[in-house]
Amino acid sequence: MYQSDELFEKRTAVLATMHGKEQVIAPILEKELGIRVVVPPDFDTDRFGTFTGEIERAGTQIEAARLKAQWALELTDQSLAIASEGSFQPHPSCPFIASNLEIVLLLDTRHGIEIAGTALSIETNHSHQIVRSLEEAQEFARQAGFPKHGLIVSAGQRNNQGLSCKGIVSKVALSKAVQDVLAQSPTAFIRTDMRAMYNPTRMKVIAKATHDLATKVRSCCPHCGWPGFDITRRQIGLPCALCLAPTEMVLAVVYECKKCSYRTEQKYPDGEEFADPGRCMFCNP
Ligand SMILES: [Zn+2]
Ligand SMILES: [Zn+2]
Structure with a gap:
């Protein structure tokens, strides 16, 4: 093992x-x-x-x-x-x-x-907006969780289109970036900076x-102990609670070891033996 x-x-x-x-x-x-x-x-x-x-x-x-x-x-x-x-x-x-x-x-x-x-x-908070004024930019910033979350202001939708300022985390920097862009173009593109930091x-x-x-x-293979014993296949067909017809809900999952190919099947992985009739194509077409 x-x-x-x-x-x-x-x-x-x-x-x-x-x-x-x-x-x-x-x-x-x-x-x-x-x-x-x-x-x-x-x-x-x-x-x-x-x-x-x-x-x-x-x-x-x-x-x-x-x-x-x-x-x-x-x-x-x-x-x-x-x-x-x-x-x-x-x-x-x-x-x-x-x-x-x-x-x-x-x-x-x-x-x-x-x-x-x-x-x-x-x-x-992933979002973006085209703004025409500093006030609009500040409103976007407020909804985006600024200044805890950083922002990017640029002239166009892509960074290689003219002026661009990334990692904005202060009101002063935001005002400057928006005003710089608006001095050159009628609109500015503002978006959340999604880089982790x-x-x-x-x-x-x-x-x-x-x-x-x-x-x-x-999660280790019960047979050989190799790590990463994980679901490799999902079998749909959980029966409808009303008419017992198979639905698109998961009936069973298969775990497989990548080292020794040992497999095990687990039925009803979500803890339910029947599907809600709302998910059934006959009861709720
Ligand atoms: Zn194994
Ligand atoms: Zn049904």
């Missing part, structure tokens, strides 16, 4: 970040997994894509996190890396609500392990994803 403690304990992980994420990620991983976390100096993660659109992100969110982790390992000659990647999109099941999905990835090239913790939250709300979601990562690392 492997022991996840033995695999990770007392090892040093490089954290691929330059946005202060170590403040939340490092203490959680040190406490829960015994991993010491260090940040490589001068690590420029912006080459992998920025929220402000100067550089498009490469591939999917998890691919972007993996690239950052691999890059950190190359730079530092280590074998254990942590990387995080966030995205802001309409909520997958409720498109009128904004949501923030954070991934915190652990990559261990010594043992060939990759485990991703995730957290999806509808608590986000300027966004405590996002930091909380990153912390949640880090806890999820620790939980997944500690």
Whole structure:
């Protein structure tokens, strides 16, 4: 049997970040997994894509996190890396609500392990607006949780369009940035700065994803003890409580070990044996 403690304990992980994420990620991983976390100096993660659109992100969110982790390992000659990647999109099941999905990835090239913790939250201030006056900008700022949360003011929707000021966290800096842009153009583009160190709300979601990562690392295969024993398949078809027809709700989940391929099925993962008839295509067409 492997022991996840033995695999990770007392090892040093490089954290691929330059946005202060170590403040939340490092203490959680040190406490829960015994991993010491260090940040490589001068690590420029912006080459992998920025929220402000100067550089498009490469591939999917998890691919972007993996690239950052691999890059950190190359730079530092280590074998254990942590990387995080966030995205802001309409909520997958409720498109009128904004949501923030954070991934915190652990990559261990010594043992060939990759485990991703995730957290999806509808608590986000992610937003933007075109303003024509300082008052409008200040109203946007108030609703965006400024000055605890940073702002970006620019002339156009992308940062490479003329004047742009990032990481604004004071009223003086906000006035100056908005007035500078409005002196040159009839409108200014104002948006929330989603970089972690300027966004405590996002930091909380990153912390949640880090806890999820620790939980997944500690979820070990009952057969061989390998970490990251996780759901690989969801089987839909939970029967309707009224007519017993299969619905789109999850009936069972399958956990599978990435090391020895041991599988186990868990029925009724949400603790319910029947689906609400409201989810049934016959009872509620
Ligand atoms: Zn196993
Ligand atoms: Zn039904």
